[in-house]
Amino acid sequence: xxxxxxxxxQIIGPVVDVKFDGTEGELPRIYEALEVTKSTGQVVVLEVQxxxxxxxxxxxxxxxxDGCQRGQEVRSLGSSITMPIxxxxxxxxxxxxxxxIDGIGGIDRSRGLPIHRPAPAFEDLSTATEVxxxxxxxxxxxxxxxxxxxxxxxxxxxxxxTVLIQELINN
Numbered sequence: 001x002x003x004x005x006x007x008x009x010q011i012i013g014p015v016v017d018v019k020f021d022g023t024e025g026e027l028p029r030i031y032e033a034l035e036v037t038k039s040t041g042q043v044v045v046l047e048v049q050x051x052x053x054x055x056x057x058x059x060x061x062x063x064x065x066d067g068c069q070r071g072q073e074v075r076s077l078g079s080s081i082t083m084p085i086x087x088x089x090x091x092x093x094x095x096x097x098x099x100x101i102d103g104i105g106g107i108d109r110s111r112g113l114p115i116h117r118p119a120p121a122f123e124d125l126s127t128a129t130e131v132x133x134x135x136x137x138x139x140x141x142x143x144x145x146x147x148x149x150x151x152x153x154x155x156x157x158x159x160x161x162t163v164l165i166q167e168l169i170n171n
Contacts, residue, residue: 004028004076006057008036011068014061016046018074027057028076031116033097034059036074038067045097046074047081062096082112135171136164 004027006020018034020027027048028034034046034057046059062081083089083098084107093102098115100107130147134140145151151168153161 003078006034006074006076008068008070008072008074009056010070011065014065016059016061016065016068016074017052017056018046018059019056021055023055025054027051027055031080031114033077033079033081034074035077036068036072038065040067042067044068045081080114080116082109082114084109084112086111134168136167139164 004020004023006018006023008016009019010017016036030048030050032048034048036044036046038044042063044065045062047062048057048059050058052058081097083094086108088107092100092104092107095101098109098112126148131140132145132147132149134145139145153164155161
């Protein structure tokens with residue numbers, strides 16, 4: 001599919017309707033990424049969620065749309081939003097569209113996986129239970145966590161949940 005170009009026809013909060021005139025009924029696919037450049041020069045990524053009629057798509061913005069207006073040009077990227085993969089991402093912080101936001105730089109974006117893809121086959125998943133050693137003796141003894149699971153902390157105001165999570169991240 002060639003790169004399609006449309007124009008913003010409506011903005012309601014983070015929801016954007018984009019009209020594609022002259023594309024012979026060809027519209028970006030559901031979950032395809034679109035790009036719009038704000039008046040400040042910042043590029044905002046949109047994700048197609050719905051086809052509305054023959055020539056319009058409804059998309060969700062992945063960032064603030066301040067500075068965008070009706071009639072502004074929108075370009076399709078021809079693929080969905082992808083996240084980088086590999087050893088380079090360990091210990092890094094990314095935004096919702098896969099861009100590094102920790103200020104370190106040096107991420108190879110050529111290799112990546114789409115954020116909308118089929119789940120792995122059940123047979124490919126590991127059923128082995130393994131303990132996650134946190135390096136915090138009290139947690140490892142009283143409340144051990146399993147690897148690959150989710151960890152949540154509940155507590156009153158000021159009891160140290162944030163400090164504990166930071167220790168888990170750093171260890």
